[in-house]
Amino acid sequence: xxxxxxxxxxxxxxxxxxxxxxxxxxxxxxxxxxxxxxxxxxxxxxxxxxxxxxxxxxxxxxxxxxxxxxxxxxxxxxxxxxxxxxxxxxxxxxxxxx
Numbered sequence: 001x002x003x004x005x006x007x008x009x010x011x012x013x014x015x016x017x018x019x020x021x022x023x024x025x026x027x028x029x030x031x032x033x034x035x036x037x038x039x040x041x042x043x044x045x046x047x048x049x050x051x052x053x054x055x056x057x058x059x060x061x062x063x064x065x066x067x068x069x070x071x072x073x074x075x076x077x078x079x080x081x082x083x084x085x086x087x088x089x090x091x092x093x094x095x096x097x098x
Contacts, residue, residue, distance in 0.1 A: 010088040014081065021077045028070050035062050 039059040046052035 006088060010084065013084060017077070017081060017084075021074075024073060024077075025070075028066065028073070032063070032066050035059070035066065 036059070039055060039062075042055045043052055043059075046055055
């Protein structure tokens with residue numbers, strides 16, 4: 001009975017964490033969309049090729065920063081999920097007797 005309760009608790013925690021990951025991912029997509037929308041309008045209103053180049057360079061830097069941040073958050077979330085899975089599957093000799 002204890003193992004079933006532990007498994008159910010782990011599954012609930014896993015589901016909640018995956019929901020949090022999904023929310024964070026959607027929020028990051030919204031941020032990226034805002035960045036791209038802002039830079040699109042700035043690029044369309046550029047008066048010279050040098051101004052357009054500066055806007056493109058700035059956009060690329062912000063986009064790379066957003067992607068790196070997203071990758072880091074994704075990696076951290078998966079490491080935490082794996083750590084939780086390992087904790088839940090680890091059985092000490094004292095727990096094995098129960």
